[in-house]
Amino acid sequence: MSFLNPIWLWGLTGLLLPVAIHLLSRKEGNVIRLGSVRHVVDSTSASFSSIRLNEIWLLLVRCLLLLFIIFFLSGLYFSFESRDDKKWLVVEKGLERDNDFMPLIDSLRDQGYELRHLYAGFPLVDDGSELNGSINYWLLAQTLQAEAVAQAVVLSNNYLRNFSGQRVSLPDNVQWIAKNPTQQEFAMAAIDMGNVIWKRTGSSNALKTHFSTKVSDNGQTAVPADTLLITLVSDNEYEYDKEIMLAALQVIQQNAPFIFVISDVSVSDYNPVRKADWVIWLSDRKPEVRDLPIIAYNNTEITNDRIVFEQVMPTYWRLNARLNEGIALNSHLVIRLSEILLPVGKFSESVEVNDRRVLPEQAAWSVTGQVSERKATSIPGNQNVYWMVLIFFTLIVERLLALKRNQ
Amino acid sequence: MLKPEILNTVNGLELIARIIVEGFMSGSNKSQSVGAGQEFSQYRNYEPGDDLRQLDWKMYARSGRYFIKQADIETNITVKFMLDASHSMAYMEDGVTKLQFAKVMIAALAYLARKQSDTFGLYTVNERNISVVQPRFEQQQFMRFLNELVKVKSEGTWKKGNGLELLYDHHGKEMILFFTDLYDEQEDLFRFISRLKTPRNEVIVFHILGKHERDFDFEGSFTFEDLESNVRVKADATIQQKEYKERVAGWVKQSRAWMLEKHINYQLVVMNDPIEQTLRDFLKIRKIINR
Numbered sequence: 001m002s003f004l005n006p007i008w009l010w011g012l013t014g015l016l017l018p019v020a021i022h023l024l025s026r027k028e029g030n031v032i033r034l035g036s037v038r039h040v041v042d043s044t045s046a047s048f049s050s051i052r053l054n055e056i057w058l059l060l061v062r063c064l065l066l067l068f069i070i071f072f073l074s075g076l077y078f079s080f081e082s083r084d085d086k087k088w089l090v091v092e093k094g095l096e097r098d099n100d101f102m103p104l105i106d107s108l109r110d111q112g113y114e115l116r117h118l119y120a121g122f123p124l125v126d127d128g129s130e131l132n133g134s135i136n137y138w139l140l141a142q143t144l145q146a147e148a149v150a151q152a153v154v155l156s157n158n159y160l161r162n163f164s165g166q167r168v169s170l171p172d173n174v175q176w177i178a179k180n181p182t183q184q185e186f187a188m189a190a191i192d193m194g195n196v197i198w199k200r201t202g203s204s205n206a207l208k209t210h211f212s213t214k215v216s217d218n219g220q221t222a223v224p225a226d227t228l229l230i231t232l233v234s235d236n237e238y239e240y241d242k243e244i245m246l247a248a249l250q251v252i253q254q255n256a257p258f259i260f261v262i263s264d265v266s267v268s269d270y271n272p273v274r275k276a277d278w279v280i281w282l283s284d285r286k287p288e289v290r291d292l293p294i295i296a297y298n299n300t301e302i303t304n305d306r307i308v309f310e311q312v313m314p315t316y317w318r319l320n321a322r323l324n325e326g327i328a329l330n331s332h333l334v335i336r337l338s339e340i341l342l343p344v345g346k347f348s349e350s351v352e353v354n355d356r357r358v359l360p361e362q363a364a365w366s367v368t369g370q371v372s373e374r375k376a377t378s379i380p381g382n383q384n385v386y387w388m389v390l391i392f393f394t395l396i397v398e399r400l401l402a403l404k405r406n407q
Numbered sequence: 408m409l410k411p412e413i414l415n416t417v418n419g420l421e422l423i424a425r426i427i428v429e430g431f432m433s434g435s436n437k438s439q440s441v442g443a444g445q446e447f448s449q450y451r452n453y454e455p456g457d458d459l460r461q462l463d464w465k466m467y468a469r470s471g472r473y474f475i476k477q478a479d480i481e482t483n484i485t486v487k488f489m490l491d492a493s494h495s496m497a498y499m500e501d502g503v504t505k506l507q508f509a510k511v512m513i514a515a516l517a518y519l520a521r522k523q524s525d526t527f528g529l530y531t532v533n534e535r536n537i538s539v540v541q542p543r544f545e546q547q548q549f550m551r552f553l554n555e556l557v558k559v560k561s562e563g564t565w566k567k568g569n570g571l572e573l574l575y576d577h578h579g580k581e582m583i584l585f586f587t588d589l590y591d592e593q594e595d596l597f598r599f600i601s602r603l604k605t606p607r608n609e610v611i612v613f614h615i616l617g618k619h620e621r622d623f624d625f626e627g628s629f630t631f632e633d634l635e636s637n638v639r640v641k642a643d644a645t646i647q648q649k650e651y652k653e654r655v656a657g658w659v660k661q662s663r664a665w666m667l668e669k670h671i672n673y674q675l676v677v678m679n680d681p682i683e684q685t686l687r688d689f690l691k692i693r694k695i696i697n698r
Contacts, residue, residue, distance in 0.1 A: 030629055034620060035495035035505065036590040037633045039654045041647060042640045055628075405627040 004075025011070040018062040022055060058401050065394040072387040086148060089113035090122060091155040093131050095179060101155050104177075108153060118156060122147070134161070137364070138168045145171035157181060158364060160357040170365040178361060181206050186354040191257035192222040198257040204356035211351075213255070227259045228341065231276040235267045238282035238297070244323040244333070245280060252338045278341055282319075295319055295340065309336050414507045417553045424514035424553075427683050428522070450474040484580045485528070485542045486520045488513045489603075491587035491596070492533040495634045496561040498588070500617040500678050506561045508678050509586040509615055513556060515686060516584060521549045529555055530574050534563030537570060542581075564635050565595050575602055582609045589614050589662060590635070597665065604669055611672040611689075614662065616655075618679040623651040 003009065034040070089108045095101055096115065109115055116122040118140055123129045137156065144152050151173055158178035170176055188200040188211065199214045199222075230249065234242040246262070253260045263276070267283045281287040281296035293315040308331040310318045317340055321327050328334075413419035453462060453473030463476040490513060496506040513529070520527040528542030529552050540548075540555045583603050589596055589612075604610045619625065625644035632639050644651075659675060666673040672693075676685050 031632050031639070032625060032629050033498065033632045033634050035498040035588050035617075035634055037631050037638055037640045038590070039623075039651050039658070040631050040640050040642050041650070043628075043642045043647070 001076065001078050004077070006074055008070055008074035011073065012067070014070070015063050015066055018059055018066065022059045022062075055405065058398070058405055061394060061398045061401055065391065065398055068387065068391045068394055072384070072391060076387075077383045085112075085150050087111070087113045088116050088122065088144075088147075088149050088152040089155070090116045090118045090144065090152055091125065092118040092135070092157050095155045095157065096125050098155075098179065100179065105155070113153065118154060136164050137162050138165050141171060141174060141176070142168055144174055149173055151175070153177065155179065158358045158361070159355065160359045161352060161355050163359050163364065167364075167366045169367065176365070178358065178364075181356040181358060184354050184356045186350065188350050189257065190222040191225045193225050193257065193259065197222045198225070200257070202351060202354060204354055206356060206358045209351070209355055209357055225257050225259045226343075227261055229261050229263070229275065229277045230280065230341070231263045231265060231270070231274060231278070232280045232282070233265055233267055233270045233287075234282040235285070237284065238322075241282050241297075241323040244325070244328050245282065245337075248328065248334045248337050251334045252341065256338060256342055258342065297322075308333070309340060411502070411507065414503075414510060415557060417550065417557050420510060420514045420553050420557055421518070421549075423511055424518040427511070427515040427686065428518045430683055448477045451477060484582050484609075485526045485578070486516070487542060487574075487581055487583045488517060488527065488529045489574065489583060489585040490529070490531040490556075490559060491565060491585070492531045492536070492559050492561050493565045493590070493635060494533070494561050494563055495588050495590040496615075497634055498617055498620065500619060503678065504561070505588055505615045505617065505678065506559065508676075508682075509613070510556055510559070511682055512613065512676070512686070513584070513586060514553060515682065517549060517552055517556075527552065531555075531559045532566050532571065532574070533561065534566055536562070537566060537573065539573060565591050565599075567592075567595060571599060574599075577605050577608060580607060582611070584611050584613065586613045586615060588616065600666070600671060601669055604671055609672065611674060611693075612666060613674045613676050614659070615676050615678065616659075618677055621652070621655055621677060623648045623655075 089105060091101070091105065096105065096117075105115065115125040117125055117129075117131060118137075119131045119135055120140070120143075122144070123131070137158070141154075144154070152175070154174060154176045156176060156178055159181075183203065183205040186202050186204070188202055189198075190200075191198040193215075196215050196217050199216060200211060201214070202209060202211045204210075232242060232245065232249075242264070246264070249260055249262060252258075263274075267285055270288065272288050276292055279287070279289050279292050279294045279296075281289075281294060283297060287294055287296045295309070295317040296319065298310075298318045298320050308319065308321050308327065310320055312318050321331070323333070413423065450463065450466065451474065453475050457475050461475050461477075463474045466472075466474045466476070490506075490509055492506065496504065496509065498505050517527050517529075524544065526542040526544040527548070529538075529540040531538050538555055538559065540552050585600065585603065587596060591597070600610065600612060623644055627645060628641070628643045630639050630641050663673045663675070674685075674689055674692075
């Protein structure tokens with residue numbers, strides 16, 4: 001039972017009005033003229049109390065009517081959902097063994113909370129079911145609201161990566177407790193480059209995740225580096241471009257855990273069946289390869305010379321400018337080239353798992369979100385009809401009674 | 408049919424009386440024919456101014472003198488209609504007052520009396536007026552009777568003290584029909600009724616009572632006003648109804664017993680009963696009593 005506009009409850013003072021009217025009213029009612037009143041007993045003196053008692057019914061109905069109107073205006077509504085005394089303690093995977101939360105979990109379990117996982121379907125922790133895949137906090141909060149749970153306490157990491165979709169407001173029956181994450185250091189890869197070990201590590205905390213690369217020569221377990229076969233095809237006119245390109249590739253190789261095998265061939269010597277991971281074609285002639293990933297100079301049309309590398313097909317990149325130092329610096333040639341050449345997503349999985357960034361509490365939940373709006377309009381909206389019907393019937397009863405009592 | 412605009416005209420009242428009487432008389436035997444002098448009484452000498460039609464020409468042929476043939480007029484009884492015209496008779500139910508209701512009954516019974524060649528007269532009494540239409544047997548009597556009846560208004564209380572001697576003037580065989588609501592002060596009406604009754608006459612009291620007045624079936628709390636004394640009484644009809652009905656029933660029973668003791672015929676008439684039915688019942692009962 002709640003009120004949307006409790007200010008209207010002041011209207012309850014208006015109940016004094018009918019009471020006062022009924023107390024003060026000395027109205028005689030309708031006058032009926034009889035031949036003689038010899039058989040009528042005056043009830044003002046003899047049974048005054050009984051008359052007042054009879055009109056108390058009318059008074060009650062009138063007060064009731066006023067009460068209903070006030071309740072209607074103040075937006076009284078009842079939640080009819082059958083929320084029994086089910087209480088859930090919902091913990092995100094991993095937090096059920098968290099040292100910080102253990103006392104809380106134990107005390108809540110003693111209070112009769114069921115321990116469940118924050119996961120689609122809210123499986124019981126004791127069932128030990130497999131939880132794979134990602135979760136979405138907002139979606140789960142909404143699902144939790146729909147569950148017939150009287151009270152739910154959620155222990156969560158509030159990881160940024162698990163918030164997606166449209167922001168919702170925190171349901172009334174849910175208490176959401178977020179853990180402050182500790183700094184997480186993680187190794188992404190250790191790659192044996194032959195002479196040195198190339199080592200990439202990440203560090204993530206509540207605010208940020210950053211990565212660092214170390215090159216060391218101590219002998220630790222490392223995987224061999226991947227080899228990238230690049231065929232650089234050029235003719236004489238593009239000698240300078242080739243030099244720039246080779247320099248860029250060299251820079252990339254020094255910073256990336258890959259071993260580049262670069263074959264420098266002239267256009268006339270190029271064999272299309274030659275095996276390569278990438279072909280870089282620096283010539284006015286049309287490239288003769290189509291089934292290999294290729295970066296080719298655009299010799300036909302100048303479409304957009306501001307974009308140095310333009311992707312025309314999934315494995316076909318067009319070079320829109322002749323290369324020199326200025327172009328290379330301005331267009332961030334090395335970075336663009338490394339983005340194109342190096343396989344993406346190689347380390348992203350371990351990054352995602354170890355990402356410790358959280359969404360701050362005040363940003364996590366909508367204050368005037370869609371859910372609460374829906375609650376404010378939809379639930380009383382349905383009950384408004386009942387109130388109106390109730391008021392209407394009370395009014396009819398009041399009128400009938402007043403008519404019958406001649407008041 | 409019982410609407411004030413009809414009831415308040417002579418023709419309207421006559422019409423209603425005729426409809427009522429013809430309505431319930433149809434099919435019954437026609438009453439014996441009216442005629443002056445079927446039963447011979449005496450001869451007397453002709454005097455100027457006598458009706459020539461009454462001259463006995465055969466007698467003149469025999470004797471050569473003018474004789475008027477006289478016969479007993481065959482009136483059965485004199486019917487005296489007495490009407491309580493006090494203001495309590497202004498009590499109204501369904502748009503008809505007790506007075507109007509009584510007027511209709513009187514008109515109907517007078518019509519019947521005329522048909523049966525009875526003499527009939529009208530006496531209406533209230534505090535201010537006593538109007539009298541002396542009983543006669545004349546052609547115009549009925550119209551005169553109705554004319555007076557229509558004019559009667561309910562005013563004041565029942566006549567107090569003297570002044571009613573006129574009504575006690577009893578001659579020969581008579582029947583007195585008294586229409587009243589029996590509301591009086593200090594038993595005035597009962598004293599009057601008891602004085603009406605003589606060993607030779609027949610007195611019938613029509614006690615007119617409204618249905619709501621009898622049953623007190625008003626729902627809720629009302630202020631009741633006495634039509635004569637204007638006294639106001641506030642009462643809850645729903646609560647009092649049972650006791651009220653008992654009181655009225657006791658009053659009716661008492662009145663009936665009192666009149667029975669004095670050999671006065673008491674007829675309780677409830678206003679929402681059909682008039683034809685009431686009259687038919689009344690005549691039926693009278694027939695039984697007279698046998």
